[in-house]
Amino acid sequence: MRENIIQLIYLVAVVGFALSLKWMSAASTARRGIFAGEIGFILAIGATLALPGYTSEGVILIIIALAIGTAIGIPMGLKVPMTAMPERIALSHAFGALAVGAIGVAKFFLDGEKFGKFELAVLGVEVVLGGLVFTGSLMAAGKLHEKLPQRPILFKGQNYVNFGIIGICAAIVIYLMFRPEDTWLVLVLAGLALAVGVLLTIPIGGADMPTVIALLNSYAGLSAAALGFVLDNKLLIVAGALDGTAGLILAIIMCRAMNRSFRNVMFGAFGAVDETAGGGAAGEVAPIRSASTDEAADIMKMARSVVIVPGYGMAVAQAQHKVRELADALEKEGVDVKYAIHPVAGRMPGHMNVLLAEANVPYDKLLDMDEINSDFPQVDVVLVLGANDVVNPSARHDTSSPIYGMPILNVDQAQTIMVVKRSMRSGFAGIENELFYNPKTLMVFGDAKAVVTEMAIEVSGQRDAISL
Amino acid sequence: MSSDAIITSLFVFVLAGFLGFEVIRKVPKLLHTPLMALTNALSAIALVASLVVLGQARTDYSTILGFIAVVASTINVVGGFLITDKMLKMFKKPARPAPAAGQEAGS
Numbered sequence: 244m245r246e247n248i249i250q251l252i253y254l255v256a257v258v259g260f261a262l263s264l265k266w267m268s269a270a271s272t273a274r275r276g277i278f279a280g281e282i283g284f285i286l287a288i289g290a291t292l293a294l295p296g297y298t299s300e301g302v303i304l305i306i307i308a309l310a311i312g313t314a315i316g317i318p319m320g321l322k323v324p325m326t327a328m329p330e331r332i333a334l335s336h337a338f339g340a341l342a343v344g345a346i347g348v349a350k351f352f353l354d355g356e357k358f359g360k361f362e363l364a365v366l367g368v369e370v371v372l373g374g375l376v377f378t379g380s381l382m383a384a385g386k387l388h389e390k391l392p393q394r395p396i397l398f399k400g401q402n403y404v405n406f407g408i409i410g411i412c413a414a415i416v417i418y419l420m421f422r423p424e425d426t427w428l429v430l431v432l433a434g435l436a437l438a439v440g441v442l443l444t445i446p447i448g449g450a451d452m453p454t455v456i457a458l459l460n461s462y463a464g465l466s467a468a469a470l471g472f473v474l475d476n477k478l479l480i481v482a483g484a485l486d487g488t489a490g491l492i493l494a495i496i497m498c499r500a501m502n503r504s505f506r507n508v509m510f511g512a513f514g515a516v517d518e519t520a521g522g523g524a525a526g527e528v529a530p531i532r533s534a535s536t537d538e539a540a541d542i543m544k545m546a547r548s549v550v551i552v553p554g555y556g557m558a559v560a561q562a563q564h565k566v567r568e569l570a571d572a573l574e575k576e577g578v579d580v581k582y583a584i585h586p587v588a589g590r591m592p593g594h595m596n597v598l599l600a601e602a603n604v605p606y607d608k609l610l611d612m613d614e615i616n617s618d619f620p621q622v623d624v625v626l627v628l629g630a631n632d633v634v635n636p637s638a639r640h641d642t643s644s645p646i647y648g649m650p651i652l653n654v655d656q657a658q659t660i661m662v663v664k665r666s667m668r669s670g671f672a673g674i675e676n677e678l679f680y681n682p683k684t685l686m687v688f689g690d691a692k693a694v695v696t697e698m699a700i701e702v703s704g705q706r707d708a709i710s711l
Numbered sequence: 712m713s714s715d716a717i718i719t720s721l722f723v724f725v726l727a728g729f730l731g732f733e734v735i736r737k738v739p740k741l742l743h744t745p746l747m748a749l750t751n752a753l754s755a756i757a758l759v760a761s762l763v764v765l766g767q768a769r770t771d772y773s774t775i776l777g778f779i780a781v782v783a784s785t786i787n788v789v790g791g792f793l794i795t796d797k798m799l800k801m802f803k804k805p806a807r808p809a810p811a812a813g814q815e816a817g818s
Contacts, residue, residue, distance in 0.1 A: 277796050296766070298767065304765055305766050317789055317790070349780075361717055463751070472724070483754060484731055586740060597798055606804075
């Protein structure tokens with residue numbers, strides 16, 4: 244009886260989870276979604292604590308563990324700056340995977356011999372996924388935080404080593420299905436999974452991080468669902484499946500936005516493409532036009548419409564608030580300002596949207612690539628701010644370019660293109676950008692934040708006021 | 712687990728996958744980062760399993776692992792919901808009175 248009531252409460256919790264995702268479909272209802280999710284959680288935890296079989300020692304430990312987790316979770320949730328969001332998300336994948344992996348290993352030790360072959364196989368997969376996502380996410384967080392080099396690290400036969408280890412993992416899982424009493428092998432399995440997580444992420448460059456984060460999200464969900472199978476817990480299965488599909492959908496969107504396959508992202512080591520590919524154009528020094536910030540600001544002030552294209556460079560420079568100030572100043576002059584967001588701009592899905600939302604940019608001004616691409620011929624000025632590959636026209640016609648076929652923002656169709664850049668160094672992928680040599684392009688050299696600050700002052704005329 | 716239970720679980724998994732696919736497909740790109748934060752918080756429901764392992768405290772091993780798991784998933788639940796909310800709070804409604812606002816009040 245009690246068991247059935249608990250299951251029914253779990254069912255209500257599942258409905259809460261589903262609603263919380265459904266309400267995420269619009270910014271106006273999304274916060275209601277969080278509430279639904281929280282209710283689901285409180286019900287699920289309450290029902291779980293009503294289960295029989297806890298020892299008094301266990302209950303004390305639960306209270307301590309919940310208290311520690313909450314004490315760490317609250318500052319992590321409230322204090323994190325928006326610019327640190329990609330590594331924060333990666334870190335939370337790591338925590339989730341750590342929990343699932345630890346429980347998976349514990350279950351092997353506790354009940355391994357009671358489980359059937361199906362449960363043992365699923366449990367094995369779960370331990371592998373948990374371990375892999377744990378170290379993979381830590382690596383991703385390290386790369387995003389720039390504690391680790393963002394460039395791909397490659398060695399000969401990398402993919403063979405990876406597949407070899409994954410093969411050994413599969414063999415161990417199969418062995419454990421028949422001999423679950425050899426529990427020490429579970430520890431070997433977990434260790435190998437941790438190694439795989441590192442090995443799979445070191446060859447992946449920063450530009451591919453949006454896809455990788457989404458994929459890790461998906462794996463984390465799948466491992467939770469796997470745990471649900473083993474424990475016959477439908478709540479875990481549903482929540483895991485929802486998380487798994489969410490990650491998968493995001494990863495597919497990211498891959499499409501780069502015109503690349505999963506296989507290519509995971510094993511292609513994008514950033515390591517031979518640099519001669521796009522280097523031909525660089526050899527012959529094409530003329531570029533540059534402008535001072537003041538000149539650029541004056542041109543924007545005269546324009547009817549300005550589209551700002553933010554990229555990772557804006558995030559690095561933390562220039563989003565200054566960008567907003569510039570946009571405000573331009574709008575005061577009667578200029579129509581919009582933002583064009585490429586799906587893979589930045590280091591995680593939706594990165595630019597979050598940053599600009601933080602800077603109080605109303606979200607109806609943030610336009611997807613598909614929404615804005617056909618408008619560029621009517622745009623007077625495009626301001627490219629720390630974006631590079633996503634505006635490189637080579638993607639449309641240069642079959643030798645590593646980014647050939649990737650959908651880009653057609654900024655080259657605008658009347659004037661301004662590119663804010665530190666120097667002429669090529670972008671992350673090491674690809675020369677022919678946009679810089681377009682006769683309509685003006686290069687504005689300098690730090691994104693400094694340049695935008697200057698521009699905002701020039702447009703608003705504050706400088707004249709001060710000098711008077 | 713009996714084979715019946717496994718089949719039931721597979722049904723639940725596949726249908727939940729479809730539900731997730733249909734629901735999440737409708738989430739606009741604008742909200743993809745909050746979406747990741749939210750699904751992360753939701754998948755921390757592994758907390759439920761961790762609580763049982765820790766609460767039963769059957770062996771030293773399982774208690775230590777359970778403790779780690781409860782701490783890690785509590786961080787994700789608490790931090791995940793807070794962070795999602797913090798992000799969503801920043802998404803300002805368009806300045807002019809949008810028709811969406813009226814709909815919301817009506818619903």
